[in-house]
Amino acid sequence: MKISKLEKLFSEISSITGLENIGCHRVSEERLIPIHKTTRGLNINKWKKIHNKKPAYISDSCILEDVVYNQKIVVIKDVENHEGYTEHLMELNIKSLLMIPIIENSKVYGFIQGVSIGKKCSFTYRQIEKCVDIIDSYKEGLVQLCE
Template identity: 30%
Template sequence: MVTERLQELFGRLEQITNVQDIAYHRIKEGKLSPVLKTRTDHLGNEKWKSVHAASPVLVENDQLLREMVRNPKPVFVQDVKNDPRSAEEFFLFGIDSILILPVTDGSAVRGIVVVASIGRLHSFTEQEVRQAEELVEQYREILLG
């Protein structure tokens, strides 16, 4: 049931942004814990999880995640290669543009939904970001479950 609802969320986010690579991570013990992603790139879910296990993403070492945890608002990078805030992991996964949406429980960020444009730049508009943020809020209970 949870997987189907996450896939539904991902489909709706794709409709809003026209970006296909979407993933959900919980934040556990200060690092990202991958839950589910779309199957649009060369990795697939199991390989994606194993890459994260081999190279954990620590919130404290990622400028964008640190910023989001302090101030839970969507963060986006239009051009990963030319933005100094870009994390090494963006390059590892071949991301060109990225939108990171916080999943909050009260004021605490408990997870993130990532919309990652791979293979081409994407300019996230204010409308896309606002609609995506509203959509993530509608699915918050499933995401926190």
């Protein structure tokens, strides 16, 4: 999948949710590998640098375990008061998040994550459903990107 297609996906999710910070991570060797994100807010290079400096391991976060091991969509309105609040979330000033796994043949290859930085936000069931449908329409390219 070309980055331009990934950016189109991010734009579609942004128009549904109002989120400006959307990214794609792949899962490799039990940790997150950042692939790409929107250019708003946190700089892409800083985002990748934070992940390289302090790797995010799946087993260190109940949020990541839910997405990767349990293949769940995760929606958190108030990240700071969630049991899965981690140093990564704190350092990035993430207040709310939406994580949708990229699944094929019962395997999670990665996920699309939308975050609200600096302020809490809510997501309706219909917004989440639309995001899942859009991600599904890009699934083949996303799986290839995350392999």
